[in-house]
Amino acid sequence: MKENQVIYPLPDQVRCLRREVTMRYAVYPGRVAAQKMSQAEMDREIGTMQAAADSIEKMAKNGLFREAWNTLAEARTYAHAELMQEITRVQQRANQFTTDGNLASAQAECRKLAGLTLRLSELIGELLAKPQSDAPVVSAPNLLLTATPATAAANSAYATVEQKQAIIGLLNHPAIERKEKTKVLLNINRISPDKATETIEHLNVLIDAYDGPTSYAKAS
Structure with missing residues (x-):
């Protein structure tokens, strides 16, 4: 997402779409009369815009979607570190409220968490969309979910932060195909320490066999 991009509330989007529908009803019949568009084209263009307005309006009235959207909009203003800290805080509050x-x-905290994790998903998507050699190793750890106190003990069965950082660093190498990169990223917070070690070894084998050009500097 571009910096300083304005996030327009859903009700404002609905009103804008309704104005567009009204404008099309006023303008398109004249275009049909002038044979600049067919009646079928007019009906389709007005119908699809009307459907878009109806869909956004339903979303705006849905409490769960609206709250998740509002949280997502706010989360887009956060730096990576701020986002991860907020996810941790919301997880902790949700756990505590459930315990109490x-x-x-x-439920309210879970709705916030939905919006925050949607933003995290966007960031991972941005990482995947970058050219292989342009994805900096230093930014990768910011995408790792931190453990909440309630789950820290259980997480000993999962890969360490250091292992995850090493894996993401290796994924930046152009030798790693996008399909492989996506598969590893989707599972990185669920793999065991042994599986993480195996993954690191596997990625290193792929990198060692790579003959193509690269400006990648292997992490120490």
Whole structure:
């Protein structure tokens, strides 16, 4: 997402779409009369815009979607570190509210978490979309979810942060195909330490066999 991009509220988007529908009803019949478009084209263009307005309006009225959208819009203003810290805080609050039996508050926190994780998904998508040699190793650790106190003990069964950082660093090498990169990233927070070691060895084998040009500097 571009910096300083304005996030328009869903109700404003609905009103804009409604104005566009009104404009099309006013303008398109004249274009049909002038044979600049057919009746079928007019009906389709007005119909699709009307459907878009109806869809966005339904989203705006849906509490779950609206809250997730609002959180996503705010999360797009966060730096990577701020986003990860907020995800951790919201996870902790949701866990505590659930433990206390305050399910309404727990649900509200989960809605926030939905928006925050959508933003995290966007960031991972941006990383995947970059040319292989342009994805900096230093930014990769910012995408790693941190453990909350309630789950820290259980996470001993998962790969360490250092292992995840090493894996993401290796994924930046142009020897790693996009399909492989996507598969590893999608599972990186669920693999065991042994699987992480195996993955690192596998990626190093691919890199060692690579003959193409690269400006990649292997992490120490």
